[in-house]
Amino acid sequence: MTFPPLDTALPSGADAREHADLLRRAHDALLSGRPAPATLRPVIEDSWRRMRGFGIDPDGAPPPRMAPLDELQRHRESSPIADVLPLIRRSLVSVADQADHIMLVTDAAGQVLWREGSRRMRSVGDRVGLVEGSYWNEGSTGTNAIGTALVVGRPVQIYSAEHYVRSLHTLTCACAPVHDPRDGRLLGAIDVTGPVSTVHPSTLALVYAVAQLAETHLQGIHHTHLERLRSVAAPLLAGMGRPALVVDDMGWTATAVHMEPVRRVLLPKHCEVGTVWLPALGECALEPLPGGWLIRPGPEEKAGSTSLTLDLSRPGAYSVTVSGSSGEWVQNLSPRHAELLLLLAAHRSGRSGAELSRDVFGSEGHVVTVRAELSRMRRNLGGVVESRPYRFSEEVAVRLVGPSSPLDLLPGSLAPGVRRLRERTCTAELFDRVG
Structure with a gap:
Protein backbone atom coordinates (compact mmCIF):
# COMPACT_ATOMS: atom_id res chain seq x y z
CA MET A 1 0.00 0.00 0.00
CA THR A 2 1.48 3.37 -1.03
CA PHE A 3 0.47 6.75 0.36
CA PRO A 4 0.74 10.30 -0.95
CA PRO A 5 2.91 12.80 0.95
CA LEU A 6 1.16 13.85 4.17
CA ASP A 7 1.15 17.39 5.55
CA THR A 8 2.53 16.69 9.04
CA ALA A 9 2.62 19.39 11.72
CA LEU A 10 6.26 19.12 12.78
CA PRO A 11 8.78 20.30 10.14
CA SER A 12 11.58 17.87 9.32
CA GLY A 13 14.46 18.23 11.79
CA ALA A 14 12.59 20.66 14.05
CA ASP A 15 12.79 20.43 17.83
CA ALA A 16 9.25 19.78 19.10
CA ARG A 17 9.47 22.08 22.14
CA GLU A 18 11.02 24.92 20.19
CA HIS A 19 8.42 24.58 17.47
CA ALA A 20 5.59 24.57 20.01
CA ASP A 21 6.98 27.78 21.55
CA LEU A 22 7.21 29.36 18.08
CA LEU A 23 3.59 28.41 17.37
CA ARG A 24 2.43 29.92 20.68
CA ARG A 25 4.17 33.19 19.86
CA ALA A 26 2.65 33.15 16.36
CA HIS A 27 -0.79 32.46 17.89
CA ASP A 28 -0.47 35.40 20.29
CA ALA A 29 0.80 37.74 17.57
CA LEU A 30 -1.76 36.88 14.92
CA LEU A 31 -4.72 37.15 17.30
CA SER A 32 -3.53 40.52 18.61
CA GLY A 33 -2.82 41.94 15.16
CA ARG A 34 1.00 41.98 15.45
CA PRO A 35 3.43 40.55 12.87
CA ALA A 36 3.89 36.83 13.49
CA PRO A 37 7.36 35.32 14.00
CA ALA A 38 6.45 32.38 11.75
CA THR A 39 4.11 31.53 8.89
CA LEU A 40 1.40 29.02 9.63
CA ARG A 41 0.77 26.07 7.32
CA PRO A 42 -1.85 26.92 4.64
CA VAL A 43 -4.35 24.42 6.09
CA ILE A 44 -4.09 26.21 9.45
CA GLU A 45 -4.29 29.70 7.95
CA ASP A 46 -7.45 28.75 6.07
CA SER A 47 -8.99 27.21 9.17
CA TRP A 48 -8.22 30.25 11.33
CA ARG A 49 -9.90 32.46 8.73
CA ARG A 50 -13.00 30.29 9.09
CA MET A 51 -12.77 30.61 12.89
CA ARG A 52 -12.77 34.40 12.66
CA GLY A 53 -15.82 34.11 10.42
CA PHE A 54 -17.53 31.90 13.02
CA GLY A 55 -16.69 34.41 15.74
CA ILE A 56 -15.06 31.78 17.95
CA ASP A 57 -13.32 33.19 21.03
CA PRO A 58 -9.88 31.58 21.37
CA ASP A 59 -9.86 32.29 25.13
CA GLY A 60 -13.47 31.60 26.05
CA ALA A 61 -14.93 29.10 23.63
CA PRO A 62 -17.93 27.27 25.11
CA PRO A 63 -17.82 23.49 25.68
CA PRO A 64 -18.59 21.44 22.57
CA ARG A 65 -22.22 20.63 21.89
CA MET A 66 -23.32 17.28 23.33
CA ALA A 67 -25.86 14.86 21.89
CA PRO A 68 -28.30 13.08 24.23
CA LEU A 69 -27.47 9.45 24.90
CA ASP A 70 -30.37 8.10 22.80
CA GLU A 71 -29.31 10.26 19.85
CA LEU A 72 -25.70 9.09 20.20
CA GLN A 73 -26.87 5.49 20.17
CA ARG A 74 -28.96 6.05 17.02
CA HIS A 75 -25.98 7.61 15.26
CA ARG A 76 -23.78 4.69 16.26
CA GLU A 77 -26.26 2.15 14.94
CA SER A 78 -26.74 3.99 11.63
CA SER A 79 -23.04 4.64 10.99
CA PRO A 80 -21.49 2.45 8.27
CA ILE A 81 -18.22 2.74 10.22
CA ALA A 82 -19.76 0.47 12.88
CA ASP A 83 -19.18 -2.44 10.47
CA VAL A 84 -15.41 -1.84 10.55
CA LEU A 85 -15.07 -0.70 14.17
CA PRO A 86 -13.49 -4.02 15.27
CA LEU A 87 -10.83 -3.57 12.58
CA ILE A 88 -10.12 -0.01 13.72
CA ARG A 89 -9.90 -1.11 17.33
CA ARG A 90 -7.46 -3.92 16.54
CA SER A 91 -5.29 -1.51 14.57
CA LEU A 92 -5.20 1.45 16.94
CA VAL A 93 -6.43 0.91 20.49
CA SER A 94 -3.37 -0.97 21.79
CA VAL A 95 -1.05 1.51 20.10
CA ALA A 96 -2.97 4.47 21.55
CA ASP A 97 -2.99 2.97 25.03
CA GLN A 98 0.75 2.28 25.06
CA ALA A 99 1.59 5.72 23.66
CA ASP A 100 -0.64 7.55 26.17
CA HIS A 101 -3.16 8.50 23.46
CA ILE A 102 -6.86 8.06 22.88
CA MET A 103 -8.50 6.85 19.70
CA LEU A 104 -11.70 8.52 18.55
CA VAL A 105 -14.13 7.68 15.75
CA THR A 106 -16.61 10.34 14.59
CA ASP A 107 -19.43 10.66 12.12
CA ALA A 108 -19.45 13.10 9.21
CA ALA A 109 -20.77 15.90 11.45
CA GLY A 110 -17.81 15.54 13.83
CA GLN A 111 -19.77 13.83 16.62
CA VAL A 112 -17.55 11.48 18.64
CA LEU A 113 -19.22 8.07 18.40
CA TRP A 114 -16.54 5.95 20.08
CA ARG A 115 -13.54 6.74 22.33
CA GLU A 116 -10.95 4.33 23.71
CA GLY A 117 -7.35 4.37 24.91
CA SER A 118 -5.15 5.62 27.73
CA ARG A 119 -6.89 6.20 31.07
CA ARG A 120 -4.87 9.36 31.70
CA MET A 121 -5.75 10.79 28.27
CA ARG A 122 -9.41 9.89 28.77
CA SER A 123 -9.29 12.08 31.87
CA VAL A 124 -7.71 14.89 29.85
CA GLY A 125 -10.42 14.41 27.23
CA ASP A 126 -13.10 14.65 29.93
CA ARG A 127 -11.73 18.06 30.98
CA VAL A 128 -11.80 19.56 27.46
CA GLY A 129 -15.04 17.89 26.38
CA LEU A 130 -13.44 15.31 24.09
CA VAL A 131 -15.98 12.65 25.03
CA GLU A 132 -18.48 10.37 23.33
CA GLY A 133 -21.45 12.36 22.08
CA SER A 134 -19.56 15.66 21.76
CA TYR A 135 -19.29 17.52 18.45
CA TRP A 136 -15.76 18.36 17.34
CA ASN A 137 -16.47 20.12 14.06
CA GLU A 138 -14.74 23.46 13.55
CA GLY A 139 -17.90 25.42 14.33
CA SER A 140 -18.09 23.83 17.78
CA THR A 141 -14.47 23.68 18.95
CA GLY A 142 -12.37 25.72 16.54
CA THR A 143 -9.40 24.46 14.56
CA ASN A 144 -8.76 20.84 15.54
CA ALA A 145 -7.69 17.72 13.65
CA ILE A 146 -11.18 16.18 13.55
CA GLY A 147 -13.08 19.27 12.44
CA THR A 148 -10.45 20.49 10.00
CA ALA A 149 -9.96 17.05 8.40
CA LEU A 150 -13.72 16.81 7.86
CA VAL A 151 -13.74 20.24 6.16
CA VAL A 152 -10.79 19.69 3.82
CA GLY A 153 -11.48 15.99 3.24
CA ARG A 154 -7.92 14.76 3.77
CA PRO A 155 -5.63 13.70 6.67
CA VAL A 156 -4.64 16.51 9.03
CA GLN A 157 -2.29 16.76 11.99
CA ILE A 158 -2.73 19.66 14.43
CA TYR A 159 0.00 20.44 16.95
CA SER A 160 -0.07 22.63 20.04
CA ALA A 161 -0.91 26.28 19.26
CA GLU A 162 -2.11 25.41 15.76
CA HIS A 163 -5.35 24.79 17.67
CA TYR A 164 -7.31 28.04 17.57
CA VAL A 165 -8.64 27.66 21.13
CA ARG A 166 -5.91 28.05 23.77
CA SER A 167 -7.26 25.32 26.06
CA LEU A 168 -6.30 22.78 23.38
CA HIS A 169 -2.66 23.87 23.08
CA THR A 170 -1.58 20.99 25.33
CA LEU A 171 -2.71 18.45 22.72
CA THR A 172 -1.46 17.00 19.47
CA CYS A 173 -3.98 15.29 17.19
CA ALA A 174 -3.85 13.35 13.92
CA CYS A 175 -7.02 12.60 11.98
CA ALA A 176 -8.00 11.02 8.66
CA PRO A 177 -11.48 11.09 7.12
CA VAL A 178 -13.22 7.86 6.13
CA HIS A 179 -15.15 7.89 2.84
CA ASP A 180 -17.67 5.50 1.37
CA PRO A 181 -15.54 3.60 -1.19
CA ARG A 182 -18.54 3.31 -3.53
CA ASP A 183 -19.18 7.01 -4.14
CA GLY A 184 -16.72 9.02 -2.04
CA ARG A 185 -19.38 10.16 0.46
CA LEU A 186 -17.87 11.33 3.75
CA LEU A 187 -18.75 8.84 6.52
CA GLY A 188 -16.71 10.20 9.42
CA ALA A 189 -13.15 10.27 10.69
CA ILE A 190 -10.56 8.40 12.77
CA ASP A 191 -8.46 10.43 15.20
CA VAL A 192 -5.59 9.79 17.60
CA THR A 193 -5.02 12.46 20.27
CA GLY A 194 -2.28 12.70 22.88
CA PRO A 195 -0.19 15.10 24.97
CA VAL A 196 1.68 17.75 23.02
CA SER A 197 5.00 16.14 24.00
CA THR A 198 4.16 12.98 22.03
CA VAL A 199 3.94 14.62 18.59
CA HIS A 200 5.42 12.49 15.79
CA PRO A 201 4.98 12.61 12.00
CA SER A 202 4.38 8.84 11.83
CA THR A 203 1.15 9.18 13.84
CA LEU A 204 -0.59 10.80 10.89
CA ALA A 205 0.66 8.08 8.53
CA LEU A 206 -0.64 5.39 10.90
CA VAL A 207 -4.10 6.96 11.20
CA TYR A 208 -4.31 7.45 7.44
CA ALA A 209 -3.32 3.81 6.83
CA VAL A 210 -6.06 2.59 9.18
CA ALA A 211 -8.63 4.84 7.46
CA GLN A 212 -7.61 3.41 4.09
CA LEU A 213 -7.84 -0.11 5.49
CA ALA A 214 -11.32 0.61 6.82
CA GLU A 215 -12.45 1.86 3.39
CA THR A 216 -11.06 -1.27 1.73
CA HIS A 217 -12.93 -3.45 4.21
CA LEU A 218 -16.17 -1.52 3.59
CA GLN A 219 -15.71 -2.15 -0.12
CA GLY A 220 -15.36 -5.87 0.57
CA ILE A 221 -18.53 -5.91 2.66
CA HIS A 222 -20.43 -4.26 -0.19
CA HIS A 223 -19.12 -6.73 -2.76
CA THR A 224 -20.20 -9.63 -0.53
CA HIS A 225 -23.69 -8.18 -0.24
CA LEU A 226 -24.00 -7.73 -4.02
CA GLU A 227 -22.81 -11.30 -4.58
CA ARG A 228 -25.47 -12.58 -2.21
CA LEU A 229 -28.10 -10.50 -4.00
CA ARG A 230 -27.01 -11.92 -7.38
CA SER A 231 -27.49 -15.44 -6.04
CA VAL A 232 -30.97 -14.62 -4.76
CA ALA A 233 -32.01 -13.04 -8.07
CA ALA A 234 -30.49 -15.63 -10.44
CA PRO A 235 -33.52 -17.98 -10.61
CA LEU A 236 -35.88 -15.06 -11.11
CA LEU A 237 -33.86 -13.53 -13.97
CA ALA A 238 -33.20 -16.85 -15.72
CA GLY A 239 -36.66 -16.99 -17.30
CA MET A 240 -37.09 -13.26 -17.91
CA GLY A 241 -37.33 -12.19 -21.55
CA ARG A 242 -37.30 -8.41 -21.10
CA PRO A 243 -34.72 -5.92 -19.75
CA ALA A 244 -34.32 -6.01 -16.00
CA LEU A 245 -31.73 -5.31 -13.34
CA VAL A 246 -31.29 -6.03 -9.67
CA VAL A 247 -29.97 -3.39 -7.29
CA ASP A 248 -29.36 -3.19 -3.56
CA ASP A 249 -31.25 -0.83 -1.23
CA MET A 250 -28.90 2.02 -2.16
CA GLY A 251 -29.35 1.46 -5.90
CA TRP A 252 -26.00 -0.22 -6.63
CA THR A 253 -26.39 -2.73 -9.45
CA ALA A 254 -25.83 -6.40 -8.67
CA THR A 255 -26.75 -7.86 -12.07
CA ALA A 256 -28.74 -7.14 -15.26
CA VAL A 257 -30.25 -9.06 -18.18
CA HIS A 258 -31.08 -7.95 -21.74
CA MET A 259 -29.65 -4.47 -21.12
CA GLU A 260 -26.42 -2.60 -20.52
CA PRO A 261 -26.09 -2.37 -16.72
CA VAL A 262 -25.73 1.04 -15.11
CA ARG A 263 -23.37 1.27 -12.15
CA ARG A 264 -25.99 2.78 -9.88
CA VAL A 265 -29.66 3.71 -10.06
CA LEU A 266 -30.96 6.71 -8.12
CA LEU A 267 -33.81 5.22 -6.12
CA PRO A 268 -36.50 7.32 -4.44
CA LYS A 269 -35.87 8.06 -0.76
CA HIS A 270 -38.89 5.94 0.18
CA CYS A 271 -38.92 3.11 -2.31
CA GLU A 272 -42.27 1.39 -2.80
CA VAL A 273 -43.66 -1.33 -5.05
CA GLY A 274 -45.14 0.07 -8.26
CA THR A 275 -44.21 2.28 -11.19
CA VAL A 276 -41.76 5.13 -10.67
CA TRP A 277 -39.58 7.37 -12.79
CA LEU A 278 -35.83 6.82 -12.38
CA PRO A 279 -33.32 9.37 -13.77
CA ALA A 280 -31.13 6.91 -15.68
CA LEU A 281 -33.91 4.61 -16.89
CA GLY A 282 -37.23 6.46 -17.21
CA GLU A 283 -40.48 4.76 -16.18
CA CYS A 284 -39.79 1.50 -14.29
CA ALA A 285 -41.64 -1.16 -12.36
CA LEU A 286 -40.18 -1.90 -8.91
CA GLU A 287 -40.51 -5.20 -7.08
CA PRO A 288 -38.85 -5.96 -3.72
CA LEU A 289 -36.14 -8.57 -3.23
CA PRO A 290 -34.38 -9.60 -0.01
CA GLY A 291 -31.81 -6.82 0.43
CA GLY A 292 -32.70 -5.01 -2.80
CA TRP A 293 -35.04 -4.40 -5.72
CA LEU A 294 -35.92 -5.87 -9.10
CA ILE A 295 -36.23 -3.05 -11.66
CA ARG A 296 -37.94 -3.54 -15.01
CA PRO A 297 -37.48 -0.47 -17.24
CA GLY A 298 -40.38 0.69 -19.41
CA PRO A 299 -40.66 3.51 -21.97
CA GLU A 300 -38.30 6.39 -21.28
CA GLU A 301 -39.78 9.61 -20.05
CA LYS A 302 -39.80 12.48 -22.52
CA ALA A 303 -37.23 15.19 -21.98
CA GLY A 304 -38.15 18.58 -20.65
CA SER A 305 -39.38 17.77 -17.14
CA THR A 306 -36.09 17.42 -15.29
Missing part, protein backbone atom coordinates in the same frame (compact mmCIF):
# COMPACT_ATOMS: atom_id res chain seq x y z
CA SER A 307 -34.46 19.78 -12.80
CA LEU A 308 -31.22 19.46 -10.89
CA THR A 309 -30.12 21.05 -7.60
CA LEU A 310 -26.42 21.02 -6.74
CA ASP A 311 -26.03 21.58 -2.98
CA LEU A 312 -22.52 22.69 -1.96
CA SER A 313 -23.57 24.51 1.20
CA ARG A 314 -22.09 22.02 3.71
CA PRO A 315 -18.38 21.11 3.50
CA GLY A 316 -17.92 17.40 2.94
CA ALA A 317 -21.67 16.77 2.49
CA TYR A 318 -22.20 17.69 -1.15
CA SER A 319 -25.24 16.33 -2.98
CA VAL A 320 -27.17 16.53 -6.22
CA THR A 321 -30.96 16.27 -6.35
CA VAL A 322 -32.63 15.21 -9.60
CA SER A 323 -36.36 15.85 -9.96
CA GLY A 324 -38.63 14.24 -12.53
CA SER A 325 -42.34 13.91 -13.07
CA SER A 326 -42.67 11.16 -10.44
CA GLY A 327 -40.62 12.64 -7.62
CA GLU A 328 -37.22 13.64 -6.34
CA TRP A 329 -33.99 11.69 -5.71
CA VAL A 330 -30.83 12.71 -3.91
CA GLN A 331 -27.31 11.42 -4.50
CA ASN A 332 -24.28 12.26 -2.37
CA LEU A 333 -21.28 13.49 -4.32
CA SER A 334 -17.58 12.80 -3.99
CA PRO A 335 -15.45 15.97 -3.81
CA ARG A 336 -14.26 15.38 -7.40
CA HIS A 337 -17.79 15.04 -8.80
CA ALA A 338 -18.83 18.13 -6.84
CA GLU A 339 -15.99 20.04 -8.53
CA LEU A 340 -16.98 18.84 -12.00
CA LEU A 341 -20.68 19.64 -11.60
CA LEU A 342 -19.85 23.09 -10.20
CA LEU A 343 -17.59 23.81 -13.18
CA LEU A 344 -20.30 22.68 -15.62
CA ALA A 345 -22.84 24.88 -13.83
CA ALA A 346 -20.49 27.86 -14.12
CA HIS A 347 -19.99 27.18 -17.86
CA ARG A 348 -23.45 26.31 -19.19
CA SER A 349 -22.20 26.47 -22.79
CA GLY A 350 -20.00 23.47 -22.02
CA ARG A 351 -16.37 22.49 -21.42
CA SER A 352 -14.14 20.15 -23.39
CA GLY A 353 -12.17 17.39 -21.69
CA ALA A 354 -9.01 19.47 -22.07
CA GLU A 355 -10.64 22.54 -20.54
CA LEU A 356 -11.92 20.54 -17.58
CA SER A 357 -8.48 18.98 -17.15
CA ARG A 358 -7.03 22.50 -16.85
CA ASP A 359 -9.89 23.53 -14.53
CA VAL A 360 -9.35 20.58 -12.18
CA PHE A 361 -5.62 19.75 -12.44
CA GLY A 362 -4.03 22.88 -13.93
CA SER A 363 -2.91 21.18 -17.15
CA GLU A 364 -4.27 19.19 -20.10
CA GLY A 365 -2.40 16.05 -19.03
CA HIS A 366 -5.34 14.51 -17.17
CA VAL A 367 -8.00 14.36 -19.89
CA VAL A 368 -8.34 10.57 -19.55
CA THR A 369 -8.99 10.89 -15.81
CA VAL A 370 -11.57 13.64 -16.38
CA ARG A 371 -13.37 11.59 -19.02
CA ALA A 372 -13.45 8.53 -16.74
CA GLU A 373 -14.95 10.55 -13.87
CA LEU A 374 -17.54 12.12 -16.17
CA SER A 375 -18.43 8.72 -17.59
CA ARG A 376 -19.18 7.44 -14.08
CA MET A 377 -21.19 10.53 -13.29
CA ARG A 378 -23.20 10.38 -16.50
CA ARG A 379 -24.15 6.76 -15.84
CA ASN A 380 -25.71 7.87 -12.57
CA LEU A 381 -27.38 11.01 -13.89
CA GLY A 382 -28.76 9.61 -17.14
CA GLY A 383 -29.39 12.28 -19.77
CA VAL A 384 -28.80 15.20 -17.42
CA VAL A 385 -25.14 15.66 -18.47
CA GLU A 386 -24.26 15.57 -22.17
CA SER A 387 -20.88 15.29 -23.92
CA ARG A 388 -18.99 16.94 -26.81
CA PRO A 389 -18.69 19.32 -25.05
CA TYR A 390 -19.55 18.24 -21.54
CA ARG A 391 -22.53 20.29 -20.38
CA PHE A 392 -25.90 20.18 -18.70
CA SER A 393 -28.70 19.35 -21.10
CA GLU A 394 -30.55 22.44 -22.30
CA GLU A 395 -33.83 20.94 -21.05
CA VAL A 396 -32.51 20.64 -17.48
CA ALA A 397 -33.13 23.47 -15.04
CA VAL A 398 -30.04 23.79 -12.82
CA ARG A 399 -30.11 25.36 -9.35
CA LEU A 400 -27.05 25.81 -7.14
CA VAL A 401 -27.10 26.10 -3.37
CA GLY A 402 -23.83 27.43 -1.99
CA PRO A 403 -22.16 28.52 1.26
CA SER A 404 -22.80 31.91 2.82
CA SER A 405 -19.59 33.23 1.27
CA PRO A 406 -17.97 32.30 -2.09
CA LEU A 407 -14.65 32.13 -0.20
CA ASP A 408 -15.96 28.97 1.51
CA LEU A 409 -16.86 27.26 -1.77
CA LEU A 410 -15.52 23.65 -1.74
CA PRO A 411 -12.87 24.59 0.88
CA GLY A 412 -10.90 21.37 0.40
CA SER A 413 -10.55 21.83 -3.36
CA LEU A 414 -7.24 22.88 -4.92
CA ALA A 415 -8.66 22.84 -8.45
CA PRO A 416 -7.63 26.04 -10.28
CA GLY A 417 -11.11 26.46 -11.77
CA VAL A 418 -12.72 26.31 -8.34
CA ARG A 419 -10.17 28.71 -6.86
CA ARG A 420 -10.95 31.19 -9.64
CA LEU A 421 -14.65 30.93 -8.82
CA ARG A 422 -13.91 31.69 -5.16
CA GLU A 423 -12.16 34.89 -6.22
CA ARG A 424 -14.74 36.12 -8.76
CA THR A 425 -17.06 38.79 -7.38
CA CYS A 426 -19.89 37.54 -9.60
CA THR A 427 -19.73 33.94 -8.28
CA ALA A 428 -22.34 34.66 -5.59
CA GLU A 429 -24.90 35.34 -8.34
CA LEU A 430 -24.74 31.67 -9.37
CA PHE A 431 -26.07 30.47 -6.03
CA ASP A 432 -29.09 30.43 -3.79
CA ARG A 433 -27.00 30.93 -0.70
CA VAL A 434 -27.65 29.56 2.78
CA GLY A 435 -26.24 30.43 6.16
